[in-house]
Amino acid sequence: MVELRYSSGKIISQKVHAIGVLALGSHLENHGAALPIDTDAKIASHLALQAALKTGVKYLGILYTATEYDYVKHGKHVTIETLVEKNLKPTLKTVKKCLNLEKIVLVNAHGGNIPVENYLKELEDDLNLEIILNNKIVEIEGPHAGTGELSIGALLGIVDTTRLEEHCHFEEYPEVGMVGLKEAREASEGINREAQKMEETGACVDLEQGEYLLEIAIEDIIRDIIKLLD
Numbered sequence: 001m002v003e004l005r006y007s008s009g010k011i012i013s014q015k016v017h018a019i020g021v022l023a024l025g026s027h028l029e030n031h032g033a034a035l036p037i038d039t040d041a042k043i044a045s046h047l048a049l050q051a052a053l054k055t056g057v058k059y060l061g062i063l064y065t066a067t068e069y070d071y072v073k074h075g076k077h078v079t080i081e082t083l084v085e086k087n088l089k090p091t092l093k094t095v096k097k098c099l100n101l102e103k104i105v106l107v108n109a110h111g112g113n114i115p116v117e118n119y120l121k122e123l124e125d126d127l128n129l130e131i132i133l134n135n136k137i138v139e140i141e142g143p144h145a146g147t148g149e150l151s152i153g154a155l156l157g158i159v160d161t162t163r164l165e166e167h168c169h170f171e172e173y174p175e176v177g178m179v180g181l182k183e184a185r186e187a188s189e190g191i192n193r194e195a196q197k198m199e200e201t202g203a204c205v206d207l208e209q210g211e212y213l214l215e216i217a218i219e220d221i222i223r224d225i226i227k228l229l230d
Helices: 014-018 039-055 080-099 111-127 136-140 147-156 182-187 189-201 207-229
Strands: 019-024 058-062 103-108 130-134
Touching (some): 014 019, 014 207, 019 039, 019 207, 039 136, 039 147, 039 207, 058 080, 080 111, 103 111, 103 207, 111 130, 130 207, 136 207, 147 207
Parallel strands (some): 019 103, 103 130
């Protein structure tokens, strides 16, 4: 049998081989005129991969489904129960068995996935895994499809710059800042507050802000990885 060289390559510790990073995003969600419907998936994948490259943990790709709050209607999603039981749990079970993983960081870039936090204890007990859900980019990027996501998207090369001028035409793209999503604004004070701000300021590409957001998010994921090394 081949003896695996766990000390090879750029790793921060041989213990990283027991840790995996799995991205959570959304593949079918409107993001205005200038950003694609899988913006969250691409951002989450980038963050997870960069953290893996910098630490040596196993990069596990991305989960292909996402959930959303009932009152936010700007895409196609599954229920939280379906996401956890039919998608996330089987995926984690498979990667644990195939790669001998003991710990997982879930890198989430979609606000609707935050309720996964409520199921972590159950997942940990059922799978005998230690799991951290990292929501940093969701916490800091600002309104949906706003300046934060536009700026990150520009750095990743997924923004159609020819359509920036129409991006904040809220009647045509009500999901931008959730300005036109009446049910969501009524249900969430936070969403309404951000929508009001978007109506006042609009959105633009700010590459410095985009770089800052990515840097903060990646550093936070790496902190979670280091926490799991203890």
